[in-house]
Amino acid sequence: MITLRPASERGKANFGWLDSKHSFSFGSYYDPYHMGFSALRVINDDSVAPGAGFATHGHRDMEIISYVLEGSIAHKDSEGNVEVLPAGEFQLMSAGSGITHSEYNASKTDPLKFLQIWIQPNTLGNTPGYQQKNFGQAVGLTTIATPTGENGTLQIKQNATLSQLILASKSEITYQIATDRKMYVHQVAGELNIEDQQLTIGDGAKLTDITTVTLVNPTDTQATALIFDLP
Structure with a gap:
């Protein structure tokens, strides 16, 4: 089954310095039908004004991934990591x-x-940890995070895999989903068709009880999506 999560139906928060779209319940946005998907709990699409940002705050028992689309993030944490994350x-x-x-x-x-x-x-x-890497923009499927950190991927403390999919125009890829696994697709740029469902920027799709799925880029421009393989 494929269930679409349209970008237009996401939760919204705008504080002036921050404009955020929430795929799942977060902060003051609560929807009992969108509390996450398997181990995936949050996808926030954040736009931050120049010079603004999130002041020091705490987290525990969560794997937090940031993916920079435009601009750069200045990061500082209690483990002594002081980094700048550029786009990509x-x-x-x-x-x-x-x-x-x-x-x-x-x-x-x-x-x-x-x-x-x-x-x-x-x-x-677990002991807190920090990892950072640019995986490039190669066409095809690039694995970003795995439970083992194999082949230079980020090592995540969950039986989940995150991949970046970049499809050239008028191309497609077939993805195998193991039995009893789920998949979530978040559209980053361009357009994809998943069976009879169309995804545009910000859309998401939940895939359950499917073992093979074909993702198609029907347009004349490149498409980018994040693919979550989940327990």
């Missing part, structure tokens, strides 16, 4: 037993756009 970069912060951090738009003039993704870990009280 993925960051994985394992909150574990507890971590505090801040993240700001690193520019005083340019906007910042990034996806904030939370995945619930399958073990609690």
Whole structure:
């Protein structure tokens, strides 16, 4: 079964300095029908004004992935990591037993756009950790995060895999989903067709009880999506 999560129906929060769209319940946005999907708990589509950002705050027992779409993030945390994430970069912060951090738009003039993704870990009280990497923009499926950290991927504390899909115009890819696994697709750029469902920017799709699915880019431009393989 494929269930579409339209971008237009996401929760919204606008604080002036932050314009955020929530695929799942978050903050003051609560929808009992959209509390997450399997271990995937949050996908926030955040736009941050120049020089603004999230002051120091805490997390625990959550795998937090940031993917920078435009601009750059200035990150600082209680583990001593002080980093700048440019566009195209993925960051994985394992909150574990507890971590505090801040993240700001690193520019005083340019906007910042990034996806904030939370995945619930399958073990609690872990030692906090930090990983950061640019995986490039190769056409096809690029694995970003795995439970083992194999082949230079980010190592996530959950039996889940995150991949970046970039499809050239008028092309398609067939994806195998293991029995008893679920898949979530978040559309980052362009357009994809999943069977009879059309995804445009910001749309999501929940896939359950499916073992083979074909993703098609029917347009004349490149398409980008994030693919979550979930327990």
